[in-house]
Amino acid sequence: MVMATAAVERYSQTLFDNNPIFIKKNHFYEPQQHHHHGAVVAKQLIGDALRQRVENIDHELCEPGDEDTFFVGDLGEVYRQHMRWKKNLPRVKPFYAVKCNPDPKVLQLLAGLGTGFDCASKSEIEQVLNLGVDPSRIIYAQPCKTNSYVRYVATEGVKQMTFDNADELRKIAKLFPDAELFLRILTDDSSSLCRLSLKFGASLDSTNDLLALAKDLGLNVVGVSFHVGSGASDPLAFLKAVQDAETVFKQAYSHGFNLETLDVGGGFSGDTFEDMADVLREALDEYFPPHINIIAEPGRYYVSSAFTIACNIIARRTIENPATGETSYMTYINDGLYGNFSSIMFDHQHPIAKVLRSGNRTFYNTPLADGMPEAATAGMEYSIWGPTCDGIDRITESIRFNHELNVGDWLYFEDMGAYTKCSATKFNGFSDSHDVLYVCSEPGAKALMDL
Numbered sequence: 001m002v003m004a005t006a007a008v009e010r011y012s013q014t015l016f017d018n019n020p021i022f023i024k025k026n027h028f029y030e031p032q033q034h035h036h037h038g039a040v041v042a043k044q045l046i047g048d049a050l051r052q053r054v055e056n057i058d059h060e061l062c063e064p065g066d067e068d069t070f071f072v073g074d075l076g077e078v079y080r081q082h083m084r085w086k087k088n089l090p091r092v093k094p095f096y097a098v099k100c101n102p103d104p105k106v107l108q109l110l111a112g113l114g115t116g117f118d119c120a121s122k123s124e125i126e127q128v129l130n131l132g133v134d135p136s137r138i139i140y141a142q143p144c145k146t147n148s149y150v151r152y153v154a155t156e157g158v159k160q161m162t163f164d165n166a167d168e169l170r171k172i173a174k175l176f177p178d179a180e181l182f183l184r185i186l187t188d189d190s191s192s193l194c195r196l197s198l199k200f201g202a203s204l205d206s207t208n209d210l211l212a213l214a215k216d217l218g219l220n221v222v223g224v225s226f227h228v229g230s231g232a233s234d235p236l237a238f239l240k241a242v243q244d245a246e247t248v249f250k251q252a253y254s255h256g257f258n259l260e261t262l263d264v265g266g267g268f269s270g271d272t273f274e275d276m277a278d279v280l281r282e283a284l285d286e287y288f289p290p291h292i293n294i295i296a297e298p299g300r301y302y303v304s305s306a307f308t309i310a311c312n313i314i315a316r317r318t319i320e321n322p323a324t325g326e327t328s329y330m331t332y333i334n335d336g337l338y339g340n341f342s343s344i345m346f347d348h349q350h351p352i353a354k355v356l357r358s359g360n361r362t363f364y365n366t367p368l369a370d371g372m373p374e375a376a377t378a379g380m381e382y383s384i385w386g387p388t389c390d391g392i393d394r395i396t397e398s399i400r401f402n403h404e405l406n407v408g409d410w411l412y413f414e415d416m417g418a419y420t421k422c423s424a425t426k427f428n429g430f431s432d433s434h435d436v437l438y439v440c441s442e443p444g445a446k447a448l449m450d451l
């Protein structure tokens with residue numbers, strides 16, 4: 001066992017020693033040799049960006065901020081997710097949900113790939129319009145909108161928006177009667193991570209009256225939308241929602257509206273995507289003829305796996321257990337629940353710590369980076385805490401590593417692209433804005449980004 005570990009350590013050392021040097025060009029790290037593309041290249045590019053950054057920090061003498069948390073974002077992963085979307089849901093045009101991660105390079109790439117955008121506020125709409133995206137590629141998908149924002153979108157020509165109640169219809173009739181309206185209906189989101197139907201969505205009992213009111217007010221209803229809940233896990237939620245949407249399309253027809261578009265919302269995740277897509281694709285083909293446009297509002301699916309975060313261990317507390325004689329450690333890192341790990345609180349996530357750097361060795365993407373959660377007595381036990389004063393600010397209750405982790409060492413967490421940075425706060429005076437080092441593991445994405 002000891003020998004096997006030593007062999008892995010030797011292997012991981014050579015792996016990094018033999019890596020090509022990466023040069024920084026406009027914040028992008030470029031390999032000096034050519035590689036085949038895909039996920040393997042992605043790991044190498046991300047590893048090199050992480051390694052170069054942390055190795056260049058002098059932990060003894062650095063200025064405040066130099067050792068701050070940072071992200072590595074792989075635009076190639078966003079590109080791959082887009083290709084996967086097109087393969088599995090060729091009929092469905094994605095409108096990326098900006099709220100999930102309004103990273104400017106992600107938006108630029110998606111604009112280049114031709115997606116639309118789901119925006120929830122004036123500043124999101126402004127950010128997308130500033131990329132030169134046509135207003136017809138934006139949906140203001142917030143059923144309860146701010147008056148002044150409705151006036152703003154009216155002047156900018158962003159016509160598509162959702163509604164789910166009578167008060168909102170009267171607001172729109174007053175402020176933007178030419179808007180193209182999507183009636184958002186309620187879904188069964190009980191098996192999703194973040195339930196949205198507690199707050200939004202018209203029940204099927206109310207859709208008939210809402211359509212009648214829209215007609216009376218002279219408004220233009222063009223579609224139906226729904227959201228099965230973010231982090232959805234039951235593909236049948238899509239089937240039921242598509243069936244309900246068809247009912248509302250028929251109701252709308254009886255009120256004299258000829259609806260053109262169905263918006264199937266978000267709720268897709270990378271690990272269950274194909275299962276969801278299979279059910280959705282078949283439901284759409286069964287209930288909606290080909291002349292009906294289908295759009296969606298995926299957020300998490302596009303960005304979750306594209307971002308890795310690196311965090312520095314700023315403090316450590318040693319705990320001796322007199323009963324067992326075991327020593328464990330509380331480690332404090334420079335990011336937490338009030339920062340980029342807001343996803344633990346708001347998005348019900350469980351980010352998994354891995355060892356990026358311990359002492360003067362880098363372990364990214366090697367077996368030695370991983371914790372040993374299954375071996376209750378192996379290695380050393382750690383809990384991982386954020387930097388604020390609050391006891392709720394705990395990232396990991398218990399994880400075991402082979403390494404003795406010290407102040408100055410680095411941890412990394414993968415799949416940190418969705419609902420992380422965007423909901424960070426400055427609580428306790430910590431920064432809510434951290435560097436992103438971009439890499440690009442797909443030539444197609446590079447071409448679009450002019451790299």
Ligand SMILES: Cc1ncc(COP(=O)(O)O)c(C=O)c1O
Nearest residue numbers: 097230231266267297298299300
């Ligand atoms: C209206 C709307 N559309 C799309 C999304 C994106 O959802 P997801 O990240 O699950 O794809 C959300 C998330 O809250 C939403 O509220």
